[in-house]
Structure formats: C-alpha cells, structure tokens
Amino acid sequence: MAGHDGKIIMFIGDGMGGRDVPSLGGKTCLEAANTPSLDALASGGASAMMYLANPGQPIGSDTAHMALLGYDPHRYYRGRGPFEAMGVGLDMQPGDVAFRCNFSTLDDNGIIIDRRAGRPQTGTEELAAAVVDAFKDGIDGVQVFFRASVEHRAALVLRGEGLSYHLTDVDPHSAGVKPSLCEPSPDCPPDEIAAAERTAAVVNAFVEGAAKVLDASPVNAQRAAEGLPKANAALPRGAGEAVDIPPFSTMHGGLRGGMIVEVDLVRGLGDYAKMDVIRVPAATGRRDTDEIAIAAAVVENLPKYDILLCNIKAPDLGGHDRDPEQKIQAIEKVDRAVGHLLDNLDWENTVIMVGADHCTPIVTGDHTGDAVPVVFYGSGVRRDLVHTYGERAAAAGGIGQISGADAMTLLRNFVCRIDKFGA
C-alpha cells in the first residue's frame, strides 16, 4: 500500500455519460467506443454509479466540478459567470457581476441563426478588442470588461456600485428567435429588484452596442466572404457574482491540488479554489485536442502535486452536437490518455478516478441527470467483479452508488490521506 504520500488523479471525460443510442443498436457511446484502457481500469479496479447531485438532477460542468472538488454547490454556487470570467483571465472583485457570453450569428432581422457563430476558430480576439474599445468609457457609470476564449466562448464582467446578478439570460438557448431582453430573474430578492433592473439595463445596452460593433468588424466581412456565419452578436447568460470559497488545500487536509482542464468554467473554479491551473497549449478544448499531451502533462506534473484534476472536453461536444461518431472518437481520446497514464505512472502509489461530470446524451443534446459511470483504480482500491467501463456495467460496481461529493473522500481514503472520524 501507499505510505501517506500516494498521488491522486481525478480524470473527467466531460459529458462522457449518455443514454441508449438507437443508431448504435441501443448502446451508449461509451459502450460502443473501443476503450481498452478504461476497461483495464474497470477490470483491475472498482466501479461506481455516480449522481453528481441528487439522482436525476441535471447539472452543469461548473456545479459538477464544484461537487467533485468537495465544494457543495448548493452552498457555494452563485452562477457560472464568475468562473467563466476567471477562467479566461478576467479579474473578479467583490461586487462584480460576470457573464458567460456566446458569439452568435444574427440575421438581418435580428433573429439568431447560429448560437455559436459556426464555432469560429480564429478572429474572436480581434472581435473582442473591438467590443472592449467601444465600451472603454463604461455604460452608465459601470465599467465593462470583455474577453474571448475558445471558439464562440467569451466572458463579460461589469464593475460598479449597486449591481445585482439576479438576471435572466440574453441568450435564449435556441436559434430561430431574437435575443431575449435581460431583466430581473424570478428568484430575485425583492430588495434587489432595483439593482437588478439597473444591471439589466446595462446588459441590454451592452448587447445592442456590441452587435453594432461586431457586425461592422472586418473579421465578419472576411467571414461572410468565406461563406462562414458572422459572429455579429455577443449574448450574455449565466450571470453570477464573485464567490468566496475556502482554498482546496484547506478543504482537503493540506493536499496540493492542480488542474489540467479544457473548460474555462473549471479553470475559473480552480482559480477561486487557489489550485494551480496548468496550461497545456495542445489542450485545445476542441475535438482536435492532443490527449497524449494532456496525459504527458499529468505525468510530468504529478510529482509536484498531491492531486491533479484533468478534464477532456471533447466528449461533451459530441453530445451537444448529437453526433455519436464524434462522441465515440472523443471517448477514445480519453481512453488513449488514460492508457498513457497506465503506462507511465507508479500504480503502487497512485490512485485514479475516471468518470464524467454529467451525461450529455446524443438523444438529448444537453446535460441530463442520469448516473455517470465511474471507475477507481490503483493504490488501495479493492477490485470488484466489473470488467468493462460503461453505464450499464457500472451498476454492479463494488463502490456502489455515490454522489459527486463522495469522490474526493473516496480517493483520499484509498491512499490513506484522510483523517479518521472518531477513534
């Protein structure tokens, strides 16, 4: 067994769980994929079914990763915006209100025809610079910060007195309609309505002004010339306020935590949790990501940390795109990354959990609250009778049914790095 210096890896295939896919003969993508390394973990380790929150509750990547890292999202979550903002490198100060934004495509009548503007691969930094310049004097006394991230993703931070994050989304979450007007959300406390109305007015002014600047940008003229959808709108959603959470090491007995992840939202959470956020240039967050570079970065960095969280985004993209082949290929990327870890780490002194933060089934194209399969392998894990990694197989797992909040406790337990309760 490990001494008290065993290493922990939490390896998340984003949205990797799923539901039965008719075109795969009723298999899930995980079951249809060729996953020799994940199956080796299942064979030599122990499986579990995990509901990230309560059974059936669909959950986001942000709240899921909070749970996985030991932060009860019901207690700490204040909207996704702050994580997005921190994740793209925007500073957050107390009182700031932050938003995730999508670059989207509007037609001449202002109707959204592509919520993700064709997932632009280039040009969004230039577009963001134009937006920043347009609002350099703020809006109605409120400072505006805006930055682009991977593909269609961006973040917005508003800074000023008397703002509220209890706001509805501008992004209507579906194409074919106009962007929604921002307004106070139904759960806005009565004494914050005035602040929420003021903040909503700033958001609406931002959306209108940004659309003008973006539509006029040379980047979009070029996109149009190439037959690509214009990125001529920036649609905020997921308003949130700066959160205050204890450092990860405080939560977990002094363990030094790092993360190598592809999701800005999770990087932002890592910043908040004072974990080291390790950047791997070849980790693109897209389906072309270099999974071996990611795994190699885990191998390289593990000596410096007690635990590394790793997340590969690609399976979630396949789910959202409702493309089983794409999702299967992404899962096989996760499998190859895990294979690299299997080949290159000391498993007498390391434990890994491979799982997902939620299901993104092909048949729904969005997150669902179904259980995700999880496998624990390595130091301290009592092998069970499961031999493959997948949704159905995990139901017989020796770890049983767990919640996202149990993951860190189990991992620390396997390497004996958690205090006894009682005597």
Add this chain to the structure above:
Amino acid sequence: MAGHDGKIIMFIGDGMGGRDVPSLGGKTCLEAANTPSLDALASGGASAMMYLANPGQPIGSDTAHMALLGYDPHRYYRGRGPFEAMGVGLDMQPGDVAFRCNFSTLDDNGIIIDRRAGRPQTGTEELAAAVVDAFKDGIDGVQVFFRASVEHRAALVLRGEGLSYHLTDVDPHSAGVKPSLCEPSPDCPPDEIAAAERTAAVVNAFVEGAAKVLDASPVNAQRAAEGLPKANAALPRGAGEAVDIPPFSTMHGGLRGGMIVEVDLVRGLGDYAKMDVIRVPAATGRRDTDEIAIAAAVVENLPKYDILLCNIKAPDLGGHDRDPEQKIQAIEKVDRAVGHLLDNLDWENTVIMVGADHCTPIVTGDHTGDAVPVVFYGSGVRRDLVHTYGERAAAAGGIGQISGADAMTLLRNFVCRIDKFGA
C-alpha cells in the same frame, strides 16, 4: 426522444412490496405473481430500489405519497387527519383538527372485536348521517363534521377556538382491548397542553356519543340479523391540523398534475397540492376494483396533464389481511392495468415509474421500511440488465438506490422537463 412535452405517469401499487413468504417457497408476493407487463417494463427499462424515507423507516401512504410528489414529509406533514378529511370531501379551515376514523365493532363489554367492522360494503353513509345529526349542536362549543368513505373508513373534523392536534389515537390499532382514551400526545409542546386536553375531551365525548347512536341504528340491527359484525363505534386516530404546502405545479416547474387514486388520504393530499383529483367510479379502492377502468382513465386524461399519479389500493389490503393469494391477485390487477397502458400510450413521448409507496408484507400485516422495487420505462430511460420486476431483481437496477424524494426528479429528467443546476 421526447421534446419538452413528454408525459409522466407515476403508478403506485399500494403496499405492493413485501418480504419472503414461507408458503410461497420464500418468494415475495410480487415474485410469485404472474406479471408479464411489469416484467416487460423491467426488461425494456431500468430498475431501482427505493426507500421512501431513510432506509428501514416504515412509512404511511400519506407521508410516502408526499415524498413521491416532492413534498418533504419531515417538513410538511402535520398528521394524516387533514388529508383524510379533504379526501372524503370535508372542508378544512385554518385551526381545524381532523382525524381518520374507523367504523369498528365493539362487544357488549366495549371490547373491540373487529377494528374494521367486517369492512362494510353498504350502510356507512346512513350511519354517518346519524352521527352528524347527534352532534349537530357541537360539543362544548366545538363544531363536529363527520363523513363516511370506502368500507370502514371515515373522517372527523373539529372546528373551534383553541384546538390542538397533539393527541393520542382512540383506535388502539389492535382488537381485544377497549378503545383508548384520547389525551395529549407525548410530543405535545408544553404551551399546547391545555388546548390538547380540551380537544381530547371533545374527542372522547364524540367517541362515547357516536357509539350510542351507532349501536342504536337500524343499519346495525340489519347487520346483526345478517350475521355481520356491527359497525357500532367510530374510532379516531391520526389527528392532524390543516397544512400549508405549495401547489404541485409550483414545486415542479409548472407541470400540470392530476391523480387517479383509490386512497382518500392521497386524494386529500392532491386537494392540498392543487392537483386535479379525477374520480373513476369503477375504482372502488377494494379488491374488486376495475383496474382496466383505472388504466383507461389514465389514457383518456393524460393528454390534458403533464403528469398523472395513479394508485391501486388492493395489494395493500392483501398485505394487511395477511392473505398471500389475495395480494397476488391484487398485484396481477396492477399488472393488467400497466399492460393496458403499455398497449395504449405513445412510449416515445411518455415515461412511467411503477412502484410502491411502502411494503405491506404478509408476514407482518402492516407497513415496513424495507426497500420497494421500482421500474422506470419509456422515453429517455437507459435500459439496464434487469429483466423481471420484484424486490430481489431490483437490487441490480441501473438507477441504483433512490429515495422517494428522487422519483419526481428522475421522471422529469427522463423527459427533459427539469432545469439544469449550474451551466
């Protein structure tokens, strides 16, 4: 898959779970029954073990159905009386105290010889009318409302100033003894003792007066002539006060809920929850109930609702009567009802959960806190490896172990009618 308009059915075989029955070779009644439709659900769907509350805690039909509908009974439950009263059509106002009552049989010495008075099939409305008439001027300034329901069941409502529901049961829950005197219950708050003592005195006066009126009724002369046990007492239990719960649609994102159930208690809960309580005349709540009429009513009404709760009472009766053959026949009624649904609904756009609200084992004759088997089938359900419906088979289910409070979350998840927590 479902759009965002998938229909939900929650189908409860009351008390359908059980324990090993020696005379059935150690099988449970569910395992011994012929249930091709329930097995088809298990084969094509996913099973779970469900504890309605915490594992092992025996639970009533009222608290179980509260949990199933999403109302935490630890938070909202204030005794069964109000649900019984609402369920038989008695009005409840704030401050009222309500009771479930049994028509029972007392011998000449006042000893209870049948707590259910031989389950009378007729005459209880006339008996109730005599009781109402006897107390038309109230008792000590307290108004008395009383109404009969199916078989031996009735409800009592007391209305007046300064009443308390912290009272012990008059019904001693077993034959061979006299009815108990009502008194303040051990959990009565100190500052309510005086009110509870006053209310108990009213209850005791009611029991004494009702027994005289009932014994003198021509209905009981006729029953005696036919060799049937007299219904010559009305024994209150389950005191409770009017409860205040949010409407079902508010609890569940605007879903329109209806119920087709055979238990007054659950109908009363439905009234409180502002669900539509749909009456099916052929649903008798007895072992002779017309299960196909019930299923047909589900098929007919489902287009008008987002969710229908259905309950067939008969399995519970067989359990309470400790009669395995009767319980098996009742379970086969549930199976036929489910078969009718299987044949007549669009399962691309409908999800069903079939389960029980508690176990009523033959060997105990009363509710126990053992897990009940549950199966989910239809739109969005990831098929598992279980092929039959029963207590032992469900332990391998792909949904895992759930609480009653998880049922609505899971059902809404399968048809994608629940908001994501986080982003």
